[in-house]
Amino acid sequence: MSLFIQGGTVVNADQSQRADVLIDGGKIVAVGADLEAPTDAEIFDAGGGYVLPGGIDPHTHMELPFMGTVASEDFFSGTTAGAVGGTTMIIDFVIPNPQQDVLEAYNTWRGWAEKAATDYSFHVAITWWDDSVHEAMGTLTRDHGVNSFKHFMAYKGAIMADDEVLVNSFRRARDLGALCTVHAENGELVAHLQQDILDQGITGPEGHPLSRPPQVEGEAANRAIRIAQVLNVPLYIVHNSCIESLEAITRARNEGQRVFGEVLAGHLLVDDSVYRHGDWDTAAAHVMSPPFRSPEHQAALWRGLQAGMLQTTATDHCCFCAPQKRMGHNNFTQIPNGTGGVEDRMHVLWHHGVNSGRLTMNEFVAVTSTNTAKIFNLYPRKGVIAVGADADLSIWDPARERTISKDTHHQNVDFNIFEGMTVCGINTLTVSQGNVVYQDGDIRTVRGAGRYVDRPTFPPYYDAMQKAAAHHAPTAVDRM
Numbered sequence: 379m380s381l382f383i384q385g386g387t388v389v390n391a392d393q394s395q396r397a398d399v400l401i402d403g404g405k406i407v408a409v410g411a412d413l414e415a416p417t418d419a420e421i422f423d424a425g426g427g428y429v430l431p432g433g434i435d436p437h438t439h440m441e442l443p444f445m446g447t448v449a450s451e452d453f454f455s456g457t458t459a460g461a462v463g464g465t466t467m468i469i470d471f472v473i474p475n476p477q478q479d480v481l482e483a484y485n486t487w488r489g490w491a492e493k494a495a496t497d498y499s500f501h502v503a504i505t506w507w508d509d510s511v512h513e514a515m516g517t518l519t520r521d522h523g524v525n526s527f528k529h530f531m532a533y534k535g536a537i538m539a540d541d542e543v544l545v546n547s548f549r550r551a552r553d554l555g556a557l558c559t560v561h562a563e564n565g566e567l568v569a570h571l572q573q574d575i576l577d578q579g580i581t582g583p584e585g586h587p588l589s590r591p592p593q594v595e596g597e598a599a600n601r602a603i604r605i606a607q608v609l610n611v612p613l614y615i616v617h618n619s620c621i622e623s624l625e626a627i628t629r630a631r632n633e634g635q636r637v638f639g640e641v642l643a644g645h646l647l648v649d650d651s652v653y654r655h656g657d658w659d660t661a662a663a664h665v666m667s668p669p670f671r672s673p674e675h676q677a678a679l680w681r682g683l684q685a686g687m688l689q690t691t692a693t694d695h696c697c698f699c700a701p702q703k704r705m706g707h708n709n710f711t712q713i714p715n716g717t718g719g720v721e722d723r724m725h726v727l728w729h730h731g732v733n734s735g736r737l738t739m740n741e742f743v744a745v746t747s748t749n750t751a752k753i754f755n756l757y758p759r760k761g762v763i764a765v766g767a768d769a770d771l772s773i774w775d776p777a778r779e780r781t782i783s784k785d786t787h788h789q790n791v792d793f794n795i796f797e798g799m800t801v802c803g804i805n806t807l808t809v810s811q812g813n814v815v816y817q818d819g820d821i822r823t824v825r826g827a828g829r830y831v832d833r834p835t836f837p838p839y840y841d842a843m844q845k846a847a848a849h850h851a852p853t854a855v856d857r858m
């Protein structure tokens with residue numbers, strides 16, 4: 379069965395065009411004005427609205443075992459919620475425990491993700507180091523389509539990577555043609571500040587942001603950038619939340635270093651007043667790291683996104699319900715860290731990005747889909763409406779409104795960080811792999827329909843340079 383989407387304006391990162399879209403066999407097979415609809419095609423009318431590439435969320439943690447519990451959203455419910463909101467692919471994380479065999483952890487996560495409704499891929503975290511980890515990184519890049527390795531510089535005593543792990547892993551990733559990503563917070567400082575705050579008798583969620591001030595993030599961001607610079611490896615910093623990390627990225631990029639920055643929809647729109655909320659559960663529901671910051675940081679992050687210093691948006695969708703958050707009821711350091719957003723990211727960014735004039739529609743597509751596809755080597759299979767691309771897209775009605783609430787969202791969590799926010803401009807139809815997975819409130823996701831998507835490594839830079847040099851170098855014959 380082919381799908382024919384007519385009467386819309388196709389909006390890609392590079393251009394917008396009034397065009398119809400023909401889909402067949404899970405792929406886009408034609409894009410153009412006034413196409414002929416095949417007689418057997420299922421026809422959808424965009425009604426003058428937009429047709430956008432499916433969103434890609436480069437940062438989720440479905441059913442993550444963390445801080446003594448397991449995130450409440452699983453790969454099926456989470457990818458379904460994403461599809462409802464116009465996101466058709468996630469990049470999640472394999473996070474081995476220290477000393478755990480890395481390939482064993484990878485296979486465990488692959489098993490969990492088989493229930494996914496839309497396509498997915500994995501960053502693999504390097505949380506410890508020995509020869510087996512070195513080997514596993516090679517196997518993962520060569521045989522399993524992994525081209526990005528994550529490093530948590532926070533979470534001391536759990537999954538924190540110290541400088542020795544960072545240097546070993548960054549070198550290995552470089553030699554494999556892979557990208558390094560980091561959660562940039564100085565875990566040593568966090569641990570010290572946490573104890574200091576507890577010693578002062580502050581045990582509630584208001585202690586969480588006090589233990590992770592922006593300087594703690596800025597130091598780690600700069601340290602990761604400098605290590606990557608010395609080792610000549612590309613770097614991607616996840617969930618930048620503050621001016622300090624943005625400044626570190628801006629300096630590096632202005633000096634020509636290959637550093638990428640991600641920002642969460644939450645960090646762009648939620649400020650730290652949530653931690654001063656009278657209700658314990660409400661404040662605890664917002665405990666995530668890095669914490670939500672004061673308003674001047676949001677303004678800077680928006681400017682960073684507009685200026686191209688931050689390239690991608692994500693959610694860090696890692697959900698814990700109130701009973702789970704209450705595990706830290708008398709010690710904020712034991713509140714499981716994480717918030718949701720996979721269903722709302724595209725909606726809140728259209729409303730506060732495009733409707734506000736901060737972003738053009740094309741820039742919206744770039745920061746919600748295309749840039750992630752390019753950085754993680756998924757493009758042009760993903761992140762664009764073009765012939766040959768996967769048929770992952772949405773019909774976007776710029777006039778349709780929605781008020782966000784935990785009572786109506788499809789995320790498996792009892793809280794929504796955008797609660798009560800009314801947005802204008804949402805998807806009315808979502809197509810994944812050429813199948814309708816959402817239409818006007820009707821959810822049609824299929825458990826297990828999602829595919830694991832390989833992400834090839836990048837040819838090591840110096841390899842390419844050596845080949846280029848060899849190609850032009852005078853050979854013996856030339857010298858005769």
Ligand code: URQ
Pocket residue numbers: 439444561665666667668694696715716717
């Ligand atoms: O740190 C992360 O990205 C994971 C553990 C989700 N939790 C969070 O607070 N960001």
Ligand code: ZN
Pocket residue numbers: 561616617667668
């Ligand atoms: Zn993180």
Ligand code: ZN
Pocket residue numbers: 437438439694696
């Ligand atoms: Zn995360």
